Amino acid sequence: MPGPSSPLPPIIYTRPRPPQRIKIVPSDPTWRSIAFPAVAARLSSALGPSAIIALHHVGSTSVPDLPAKPIIDVNLIIADSTDEASYVPQLESAGFMFISRDPAWSERRYFVLLEDAPGDERPRDANGEAEYGVSLGVYGVADTAHVEDHLRLREWLSEHREDRELYVRAKRAAAEAVERGEAEGEEGSLTDRYHARKRGVVEEIVERMYKAGAGKGVEVVGVNIPGDVVHR
Structure with missing residues (x-):
């Protein structure tokens, strides 16, 4: 992104x-x-x-x-x-x-x-x-640019176990750091601090996804994506 x-x-x-x-x-x-x-x-x-x-x-x-x-x-x-x-x-x-x-x-x-x-x-x-x-x-x-990004990332993580596992490790480390109070001096709510702690890994995965050309042409309207609801 x-x-x-x-x-x-x-x-x-x-x-x-x-x-x-x-x-x-x-x-x-x-x-x-x-x-x-x-x-x-x-x-x-x-x-x-x-x-x-x-x-x-x-x-x-x-x-x-x-x-x-x-x-x-x-x-x-x-x-x-x-x-x-x-x-x-x-x-x-x-x-x-x-x-x-x-x-x-x-x-x-x-x-x-x-x-x-x-x-x-x-x-x-x-x-x-x-x-x-x-x-x-x-x-x-x-x-709908950001929605398209979300759908591309959903597809990428669903299909790439290594990045899924990398993301899980980042999420758990961020959550544990917030729970331990290590992010107390950082700005924003606890949720903001949690997201900030894992942002670097998310950006790494997204960069890899875009370099691979994943999700090109994904549509957010007019096509029924499994698990979603698209009316028109």
């Missing part, structure tokens, strides 16, 4: 991001077979299927055999992510908290599903907490 030649516009936070559990757990096939479809159904009910151009399960929980934080990362493509009045109220009514706007990240709007979302049927652990969280990135159909 090439860096820009000029400073990027800052992320605009609408409210503080709720804390996420920085814990790497074994890969769970139900993340893909049950959890993502449940999130897709919630989004379809909230927005109506005609408003959704595509939904993609991305991030570590979308990759078979990849241990991960139990967070279902979803990319939602609609007509225009900057037209917030057309979808933000509906998402908030469905239990998604609006966290930020990111002009430099394909005009992404970022949400998380609240623990007490209405009608929430996620399994609960012994402490009554949902067994998985949900992070939602909303993108407009005019700029």
